[in-house]
Amino acid sequence: MSGARGHGWQTIRDEVLRRIHARDWPPGSLIPNEADLAQEFGCARATVNRALRALAEAGLLERRRKAGTRVALLPVSRAMVDIPVIRQEVTERGQSYGYRRLSRTLVPPPPPVAARLQIAPGARALHVTALHLADTRPFVHETRWINLDTVPAAAAQGFEQVSANEWLLAHVPYTHGDIAITAEPASDEAAAGLDIMPGTPLLMIERLSWDGPRPITLARLCHAPGHALVTRFGETG
Amino acid sequence: MSGARGHGWQTIRDEVLRRIHARDWPPGSLIPNEADLAQEFGCARATVNRALRALAEAGLLERRRKAGTRVALLPVSRAMVDIPVIRQEVTERGQSYGYRRLSRTLVPPPPPVAARLQIAPGARALHVTALHLADTRPFVHETRWINLDTVPAAAAQGFEQVSANEWLLAHVPYTHGDIAITAEPASDEAAAGLDIMPGTPLLMIERLSWDGPRPITLARLCHAPGHALVTRFGETG
DNA sequence: GAGTGGTCTAGACCACGGT
DNA sequence: CCGTGGTCTAGACCACTCG
Secondary structure: OOOOOOOOHHHHHHHHHHHHHOOOOOOOOEEOOHHHHHHHHOOOHHHHHHHHHHHHHOOOEEEEOOOEEEEOOOOOEEEEEEEOOHHHHHHHOOOOEEEEEEEEEEEOOOHHHHHHOOOOOOOOEEEEEEEEEEOOEEEEEEEEEEOOOOOHHHHHOOOOOOOHHHHHHHHOOOOEEEEEEEEEEOOHHHHHHHOOOOOOEEEEEEEEEEEOOEEEEEEEEEEOOOOOEEEEEEOOO | OOOOOOOOHHHHHHHHHHHHHOOOOOOOOEEOOHHHHHHHHOOOHHHHHHHHHHHHHOOOEEEEOOOEEEEOOOOOEEEEEEEOOHHHHHHHOOOOEEEEEEEEEEEOOOHHHHHHOOOOOOOOEEEEEEEEEEOOEEEEEEEEEEOOOOOHHHHHOOOOOOOHHHHHHHHOOOOEEEEEEEEEEOOHHHHHHHOOOOOOEEEEEEEEEEEOOEEEEEEEEEEOOOOOEEEEEEOOO
């Protein structure tokens, strides 16, 4: 009657999932506590905890001490988006990867960029633009600013063979980053690089990387038209 | 010497994180096994396991039985993107939410849509377009197809007051979904709804929801210009 | 205050997969 | 084979928070 007597926390997770899906435990309702479920499933409480924690992390349950565990009213679709190194992204599609540096200058960034990289007004930063190719076709146009206070060693790099992204990953430790995904009209530069009309809608991924309190680099990656960021939600395990 | 003697798996996680960041354990290197670390930190192996598992789920460690635990060569930036219900997204920005249904028809979907919803050629599906407003300003233009084989009850709904998204969430169980994020030029319809020029780049989120093997609905959400999907990576806890 | 989830422990067995 | 991570157990204490 109580279903799912097999071993493993995944079995319990799946049974809970089934009850949610079957509306045995409708959205918003309180489900039995861990001790009761452990008894019902004939396992240790820690095993139930493991299963419920997984579902809570997936956004399907809401747990609070004393208040108990509830089925989420609005199961927030939490989707993992992997932001891979571009070389990897290309080779995983079975295409050959190519890189072409377009420019490299040491100039004061525009004020909005300076502010986000915490660079003093008028101070210079390293500006690099480049093209990432998939099977010799333009794939991504990259515009990058590097904070030389945080990464002085970057000043010695030409980034002609190795992309700034890969050099930074290998040489500069980072702690976290902010990502913004937007749709932008292709700038003249990006349009020239990607061989398209200026103004064409492009999927842009902007990344600001940090080493603790210090900004490292601000990168804008404009993907060739038609590119999609795909992911999936649900299917907890 | 060995750092971090405080209690809690988070303490261990942070110490491991520190060693990775400090290059004590450089990318690609093998780190001590769980038993050794447990001894070093003076805790149970399960606690070490909890900490390392968290880091592995974040993409910073790669673990394999017998092979041990290695620091990831390319710390895949795994970013969680929450795809919220639009009402929630709007109210969380401190704005008032509004909804306006634009159209509702029962027609055969175009072949690409029919294929994805597994609808027989020529068979009809429910087509709904709507506008989501934030403080009376257009926020998202929605184009949706609903598979009536999977959700026959939808045929009785007008979706004039309650958005299809919310009605479906409340009445139709789902198991998972596929998401694609792209940049698209505004269609004439979307442009009219959002009060912008056709062709303007829009961030589009397309969701195909499933109940096990059966497709439920295909929704295209075109966000008003300037909208950004923001997220963050790193900062494991 | 008391009930709930969050976590830790010490020990055990198992599944996987290099060697 | 046999070392490694994956998991389970039974019990315990703690932290939070609702009533």
